[in-house]
Structures are given as structure tokens and as C-alpha cells.
Amino acid sequence: MSALTFTVKQETAQRVDMSPLSCQLLKGKSLPEIAAIELQNGKRKLRADELFEISGSNTQQIIIKNSFAKLDFIAKDLQDGSVAVEGEAGAYLAMGMKSGSVTVHGNAGLYAACEMKNGLLTINGNAGDFLGAALPGNKQGMKGGTIIVKGNAGQRAGDHMRRGTMLIEGNAGDYCGSRMIAGTIAVMGSTGRFLGYAMQRGTLLLWQQPTLSATFNDCGSHTLAFLPILFKSFAKLDSKFADSTEAFDRVQRFGGDMAEKGRAEVLVKL
Amino acid sequence: MIINGVSIDATFAEAFPMKATRAIITAQNEKWAMISAQAMTGFATSVIACGCEAGIERVLDPSETPDGRPGVSVLIFAMGGKGLAKQLETRAGQCVLTSPTSALFAGIDDGLQIPLGKNLRYFGDGFQTSKKIDGKRYWRVPVMDGEFLTEATTGRVDAVGGGNFLVLAESQHQALAACEAAIIEMKKMPNVIMPFPGGVVRSGSKVGSKYPALGASTNDAFCPTLKGITQTDLSPEIESVMEIVIDGLTKEDIDNAMRVGIQAVCDLGAANGIKRISAGNYGGKLGPFHFHLQEIMA
Numbered sequence: 001m002s003a004l005t006f007t008v009k010q011e012t013a014q015r016v017d018m019s020p021l022s023c024q025l026l027k028g029k030s031l032p033e034i035a036a037i038e039l040q041n042g043k044r045k046l047r048a049d050e051l052f053e054i055s056g057s058n059t060q061q062i063i064i065k066n067s068f069a070k071l072d073f074i075a076k077d078l079q080d081g082s083v084a085v086e087g088e089a090g091a092y093l094a095m096g097m098k099s100g101s102v103t104v105h106g107n108a109g110l111y112a113a114c115e116m117k118n119g120l121l122t123i124n125g126n127a128g129d130f131l132g133a134a135l136p137g138n139k140q141g142m143k144g145g146t147i148i149v150k151g152n153a154g155q156r157a158g159d160h161m162r163r164g165t166m167l168i169e170g171n172a173g174d175y176c177g178s179r180m181i182a183g184t185i186a187v188m189g190s191t192g193r194f195l196g197y198a199m200q201r202g203t204l205l206l207w208q209q210p211t212l213s214a215t216f217n218d219c220g221s222h223t224l225a226f227l228p229i230l231f232k233s234f235a236k237l238d239s240k241f242a243d244s245t246e247a248f249d250r251v252q253r254f255g256g257d258m259a260e261k262g263r264a265e266v267l268v269k270l
Numbered sequence: 271m272i273i274n275g276v277s278i279d280a281t282f283a284e285a286f287p288m289k290a291t292r293a294i295i296t297a298q299n300e301k302w303a304m305i306s307a308q309a310m311t312g313f314a315t316s317v318i319a320c321g322c323e324a325g326i327e328r329v330l331d332p333s334e335t336p337d338g339r340p341g342v343s344v345l346i347f348a349m350g351g352k353g354l355a356k357q358l359e360t361r362a363g364q365c366v367l368t369s370p371t372s373a374l375f376a377g378i379d380d381g382l383q384i385p386l387g388k389n390l391r392y393f394g395d396g397f398q399t400s401k402k403i404d405g406k407r408y409w410r411v412p413v414m415d416g417e418f419l420t421e422a423t424t425g426r427v428d429a430v431g432g433g434n435f436l437v438l439a440e441s442q443h444q445a446l447a448a449c450e451a452a453i454i455e456m457k458k459m460p461n462v463i464m465p466f467p468g469g470v471v472r473s474g475s476k477v478g479s480k481y482p483a484l485g486a487s488t489n490d491a492f493c494p495t496l497k498g499i500t501q502t503d504l505s506p507e508i509e510s511v512m513e514i515v516i517d518g519l520t521k522e523d524i525d526n527a528m529r530v531g532i533q534a535v536c537d538l539g540a541a542n543g544i545k546r547i548s549a550g551n552y553g554g555k556l557g558p559f560h561f562h563l564q565e566i567m568a
Contacts, residue, residue: 163402182400184401201399223416224410224416224417225337225373225416225419226337226403226410226417226419228337228338229336229337229419230403232336232338233404263397263399265399
């Protein structure tokens with residue numbers, strides 16, 4: 001069976017809610033049924049086949065071609081299956097994803113992987129603000145799974161993050177790991193201001209020296225036994241993080257945020 | 271059956287179902303991993319009084335351990351699941367957590383999960399942190415030499431305890447030399463331990479005693495100094511008997527260990543004073559696992 005492929009005919013002026021086209025909702029549906037699915041586009045609805053050329057039949061393997069930055073909610077609540085986005089992805093990419101994999105070959109918008117529960121999200125370009133965060137008003141962001149960002153991440157990456165792993169090969173914006181409850185964020189590039197702001201628990205693993213607020217205290221340099229295990233778990237990923245030459249176990253440990261519980265840590269490569 | 275002049279008795283060893291788990295101890299070097307493993311498996315020769323039977327399975331190469339450091343795998347056996355969990359936790363807490371540079375990992379992923387470091391984490395007094403990596407939960411407990419890293423749980427499996435064979439020799443030193451040769455070969459086998467000191471028992475027991483308080487007592491039928499005054503199982507030339515007890519994760523593991531062990535004894539042969547190989551059983555009425563010596567050596 002060939003992958004179910006949605007090829008954008010023409011970009012729309014208004015945003016499109018792509019959530020009805022997630023793998024688990026299309027299971028068992030025929031091509032005409034999929035073509036007739038209505039998608040919210042601004043204040044009107046349009047049929048899937050008005051926006052896309054649709055081909056292929058494997059509903060558990062979806063490809064979105066010529067994707068643009070107004071396609072929101074791609075792979076929402078994805079359960080098994082895979083979604084490949086060739087182009088840009090809009091906001092709320094892989095929101096609430098439960099399992100499976102999502103790969104974006106361009107950039108992703110705001111709130112990518114927000115409240116994600118499990119699975120693997122790979123963004124080959126940049127990610128917008130609030131990567132893996134909680135939706136406004138909610139108290140828990142990403143609860144599991146792995147996010148790889150090969151470019152840069154915006155502000156508030158991992159805001160309210162509860163569990164899981166976020167791997168950023170580029171830079172992270174301001175407030176990275178803010179209000180983080182637990183989990184791991186690794187950043188190979190630079191980090192912005194207010195790193196780990198109000199962070200409760202969890203680990204920020206950094207390759208570059210950050211600018212830390214006064215509420216993170218230096219706990220000294222250490223060799224930590226869990227780091228080789230963590231890096232070993234990255235080995236299977238398609239990422240710079242899988243490169244064994246990038247691995248280390250010797251770090252400077254900063255504890256904080258002392259204005260919060262103070263059980264979080266920022267580990268900086270030595 | 272006679273192998274190299276050694277008579278293999280037409281009898282069988284009788285063994286019992288047990289619960290078992292494996293833990294992997296790593297440390298800065300093999301020396302400290304071994305020290306921790308020896309402490310953890312100390313005083314664990316027999317469930318009769320030790321609560322469990324434990325032993326070092328083998329030394330692990332750094333490439334085989336979860337954290338890439340030298341390690342040692344240990345197997346722990348107990349009669350029941352609760353007893354096993356209690357022994358594991360107590361021994362891990364007193365012998366591994368306390369041991370410099372140590373880390374502790376699950377050696378069995380399948381089966382019912384029992385606490386390994388899950389409760390030891392409270393030693394961290396709230397400073398402990400957890401990491402879930404590849405579906406496994408680890409605890410990092412701050413300790414004075416750095417951090418104690420432990421996996422939260424390990425798998426518990428059904429196992430077999432009490433496989434055994436007896437080495438009957440013309441002298442004590444010949445019996446011991448034969449047992450030492452057997453242990454060298456048996457230690458190369460996976461999934462088994464020989465829990466007694468050095469793997470060898472010199473005080474094999476029978477069920478019951480003239481003293482009502484004791485459930486087991488010396489196996490007088492195999493005691494050479496009683497040959498003339500008890501219903502002995504020894505011929506006049508036998509001066510010493512030693513036993514090797516084997517616990518294994520499966521019956522096949524014990525079969526294999528017994529085979530290489532008995533073969534090593536027989537390789538020394540009658541020329542080195544080894545006369546017979548026998549085994550301990552209770553008439554087949556107590557344990558469901560029977561290891562027939564002649565079938566194993568066939």
C-alpha cells in the first residue's frame with residue numbers, strides 16, 4: 001500500500017484545521033470518504049479534496065506535500081502511524097500525540113508538540129514558541145516522547161513540561177524550560193534569558209555556557225553516571241545527539257530554581 | 271554408568287521451584303563492582319537460614335553494562351516472591367548503595383517487576399531525582415561520593431533451586447580438588463549460581479532430625495566417619511564426600527551446569543581418587559524437578 005498523500009493545490013489565506021486528517025481518524029476510510037472530510041478554514045469549511053490532491057491508500061502513513069505555515073493541528077492526538085510534512089507546519093503540530101512519528105522537513109509554528117504524550121516528533125527546521133508546552137491555562141505540557149529540533153526553538157520551549165525528552169540541535173529562545181515540572185531538555189546551541197524560570201524539577205542539558213539567573217546555584221563539577229545511559233538512548237535517533245562524539249558525562253551542575261522547589265538542574269558540558 | 275573410572279549412580283537430584291532475579295552492579299572498576307557484589311551475595315548460602323540464596327553469576331565487560339563501566343551480575347533466589355523482594359531491597363540498600371562508586375541495574379527485564387531502587391530513593395531525603403530513559407525509570411540518589419544511580423525495578427522470574435551432585439572420593443583433598451575443577455567449569459555457564467562457600471558444600475543435609483526443633487540435619491548416610499555405625503551409602507574406600515548445589519533460572523540451565531561440572535570431576539577420574547558421583551533427593555516426593563545423573567551424562 002502506498003502512503004496516503006495530500007498535496008496542497010493552492011495555499012489558503014486563512015488557517016486550516018488539519019486535525020480531522022490524523023491517522024487514527026482515517027483508519028478504515030476509503031479515498032472518497034477522506035476526500036469528503038470537511039476542514040475548518042477560517043470561518044468557513046472546505047472539503048479535503050478542495051485543498052489537496054489526494055492519492056495513495058495507507059491511512060497509517062500520511063504525507064503532506066507542499067505544506068505551508070497555515071496548516072494547524074497536523075497529527076493532532078496521533079495514535080500509531082506516521083506523518084511526514086514536506087514544507088512548513090502551522091501551529092499545534094502533533095498536539096496531544098500519543099504514539100507514532102511525525103517528521104517535518106521545514107519549520108513548525110507555535111505550540112508544536114504541546115501536551116504531547118508519547119511518540120517521536122522531528123522538526124528539521126525551526127520550531128516556534130511554546131514547543132512541548134501546555135496550552136494556555138493548562139498546568140502540564142509534554143508528558144512523554146521525544147522531540148528533535150534540528151534548527152532553533154523559539155521562546156518558552158518546554159513550558160510546564162512534565163516528562164519526556166526535548167533535543168534542540170540549534171539555539172533555544174528565552175525562558176527555555178520555564179515552569180518545567182520534570183523531563184529533559186538538551187540544547188546544543190545557545191540559550192536565551194531567564195533559562196529555567198520557575199523550573200521545579202527536571203534537567204536542562206547544555207553544550208554552551210548559559211546566562212543563569214541568581215536563583216540557580218552552582219553545585220560544582222561532577223561526573224554523572226546517568227549521562228552515558230541517556231546518551232546511549234539517543235544513539236538510535238536521526239540527530240546530532242546520536243553522534244557519540246557529542247556525548248559527555250562531565251558537567252557543571254547548577255541547582256534551582258531556588259525561587260521554586262529548587263529540585264531542577266542545569267547541567268553544562270565541561 | 272562409568273566415566274573415566276568414576277561410577278555415576280542411577281539416582282537423581284531433586285529440586286524445588288523458587289523465585290529469582292538478577293541485578294547488575296557496576297562501579298568505577300571491576301574491583302569495586304566485585305566488592306559490592308560479594309557483600310550483596312554474602313550470607314546467602316541457603317534459604318534455610320539466610321532468607322535467600324545468592325551468588326555472583328559472572329563478571330561483565332563494560333560493553334555489556336548499562337552505564338559502560340565494569341560490572342558484575344548477581345542472581346538471587348528465594349522460596350517466595352515477597353521474601354525475594356525483601357532480600358533484594360535489604361541487600362541492595364546495605365551492600366550496593368553503600369559501596370563506593372556503585373550503580374545498580376536490573377538484570378532481567380521481563381517478568382513481574384519488583385523494587386530494586388524504587389524505595390532506596392527515599393535515602394535521598396527529597397533530593398533524589400528520577401529519569402525515565404527508553405521506558406526504564408532510574409533514580410539518582412545524592413550520596414557523599416557523588417550520585418548513586420539505580421534502576422527502579424527489576425524482573426522476577428520463576429526459577430529452580432536445589433540442583434545438586436555429590437562427589438565421593440578416596441580423600442578429602444581429592445574431593446575438594448575435584449569440586450574446585452567442577453566449579454571452574456560451572457561458573458562459565460549462564461543463569462546459574464552455586465551459592466555455598468566457593469560453590470562447595472561439605473555439610474550436605476537430610477530432611478529431619480532426632481531433635482524436633484531442627485528441620486534438617488547431617489546426611490549421615492554420606493558421612494564417612496559413620497560408615498560403621500549408621501546405614502551408610504558409602505563403600506569402604508570413600509573417605510570424603512562433597513556436594514555442589516546449583517540454583518538456576520530454568521531446569522535446562524541446571525542440566526547444563528551439572529553436565530559440565532560432573533564432566534570436570536570425571537576428567538580427573540579414578541586415577542585422582544574420584545570413585546562415584548551421586549545426588550541428593552527425598553525420594554522424589556518433595557520437589558517437582560528431578561535431575562537424573564545418568565540421563566544428564568548420557
